[in-house]
Amino acid sequence: MNARLLALAFLLVGAAEPASSLRPLCPDRPGKATAACTVDQGHFQLEIDAFDATLQRHAGVTTDTTFAANPTLKYGVTSNFDVELNLVPYIKIRTHDGASGATKTDKGLGDLYLRAKYVPVGGGPHGLSFGLEPFLKIPTAAHALGNGAVEGGLLLPVGLDLGGGWSLSSTPEFDALQTQDTGGRHLAMINVIALSHAFSSGFTLSSEVWSSSDFDRGGTVQQYSFDVAAAWQPARDPDLQLDAGINVGLNGATPDLQAYVGLSRRF
Numbered sequence: 085m086n087a088r089l090l091a092l093a094f095l096l097v098g099a100a101e102p103a104s105s106l107r108p109l110c111p112d113r114p115g116k117a118t119a120a121c122t123v124d125q126g127h128f129q130l131e132i133d134a135f136d137a138t139l140q141r142h143a144g145v146t147t148d149t150t151f152a153a154n155p156t157l158k159y160g161v162t163s164n165f166d167v168e169l170n171l172v173p174y175i176k177i178r179t180h181d182g183a184s185g186a187t188k189t190d191k192g193l194g195d196l197y198l199r200a201k202y203v204p205v206g207g208g209p210h211g212l213s214f215g216l217e218p219f220l221k222i223p224t225a226a227h228a229l230g231n232g233a234v235e236g237g238l239l240l241p242v243g244l245d246l247g248g249g250w251s252l253s254s255t256p257e258f259d260a261l262q263t264q265d266t267g268g269r270h271l272a273m274i275n276v277i278a279l280s281h282a283f284s285s286g287f288t289l290s291s292e293v294w295s296s297s298d299f300d301r302g303g304t305v306q307q308y309s310f311d312v313a314a315a316w317q318p319a320r321d322p323d324l325q326l327d328a329g330i331n332v333g334l335n336g337a338t339p340d341l342q343a344y345v346g347l348s349r350r351f
Contacts, residue, residue, distance in 0.1 A: 106322075108209050111348035112156070114313035114327035116294050117278040118255045120213035120243040122203050123160035128351040131156045136344040142336055144182040149339075151175055154194075154346075164207050168199035175229050190228035195221050206243070213243040233262035237272075249282045263301050272298040288315045294331070308334040309342075323350040 110121035111131045123129045133154035140147045156170040172194030180187045199219040206213030217239040223232045237259030244252045257274035278292035289312075296307040313329030324347065331342040 106350070107207075109317060109322060109325055109348065109350055110209070111325055113325075113346055113348060114315055114329040114344070115278055115290055115292050115311055116255070116276045116309075116331070117253045117292055118201075118215075118217060118239050118241040120203055120215040120241040120253070121207045122164055122166040122201050122215075123158045123350070125160045125163050127160050129158040129160075129166075129348065130351070131158070131346070131348040133344055133346045136342070136346075138339045138342040140333070140339040146180045146182065147339075148178045149175070150177075151194075151344075164203045166201050168197075168201065170197040170199070171195075171224070175225070177229060190226070192226045192229055193224055195223055195225045195230045197221050201241075210245045212245075213241075215239075215241045217241060231262055235259065235261050249284075251280045251282070253278045253280070261298065261300070265302050270299050270301060272296065286317045286319055288317075289313075290315075305337050306335065307338040309338050310334060324348070 106124050106127070107121070110119050111129065112118050113131050113133075133151055136151040136154060138147075138149040140149075151172055152174045154170070154172045156168055158166050158168045160166045174191065175194045176189065176191040178187065178189045197219055199217055201215055201217040203213060203215035205215075207215075219237055219239070221233075221235045223230055223234060225232075237257060239255055239257045241255045242253060246252055254275065254277050259272040259274070260269045261272050262268075263270045274294075274296045276292050276294040278290050280288055280290035282288045292311045292313075294307075294309045294311060296305075298305040298307075309331045311329060311331040313327060315325055315327040317325045326345075326347050328345045329343070331339075333340045
């Protein structure tokens with residue numbers, strides 16, 4: 085109820101659909117792919133990274149990043165359009181230099197992300213679905229936790245039901261990021277391809293390959309990872325999902341390991 089009251093301050097209010105007409109719960113987690121579906125009209129959906137830890141070792145420097153209670157709040161404006169807000173209340177980054185022995189810890193609020201998702205094709209659990217999701221990042225994080233720049237981009241989530249409980253999804257993404265040296269903008273391109281299988285017990289297992297190309301003028305950074313995740317939606321509560329996942333970096337520029345647990349709840 086508190087989430088509803090908070091959301092009413094900045095989200096549009098629509099007429100809620102009857103519970104019997106709601107589509108199957110379809111959150112953007114777990115995994116890095118974005119689902120080609122939206123929240124049902126007049127309903128809220130809260131998706132939370134309850135705990136998220138990332139470990140990276142590179143050139144003798146170890147960086148541990150921890151998120152706690154990373155929430156995304158969504159509201160269904162129409163049957164195929166929703167608005168979304170994400171703000172990490174607590175980030176902790178611990179950096180240890182093996183050569184000098186120096187350790188630095190930064191913690192605090194993260195950046196604010198505003199998103200809107202429109203799905204003109206499909207949006208249900210069957211067939212082909214296609215969506216557009218523009219986003220804007222507002223720099224609310226401290227300098228040590230963010231770059232202090234307004235940035236944005238566009239995601240193009242695609243989903244395809246393969247039958248027999250199998251599904252395939254892809255999320256091409258194009259971002260306009262701040263260039264470090266000049267303060268201008270440069271392109272970054274991200275994509276993730278995921279294969280999932282849903283079981284009759286309510287469990288879904290998925291694997292995905294993720295890539296990122298950041299074309300900064302100071303030098304292009306390529307990242308790759310292989311990710312696995314599991315989700316469970318209990319039959320007695322179709323508005324709830326519990327999930328967990330592990331992401332494994334495939335090159336030196338990518339964090340070595342990321343592990344997380346979370347949940348999604350529709351209201």
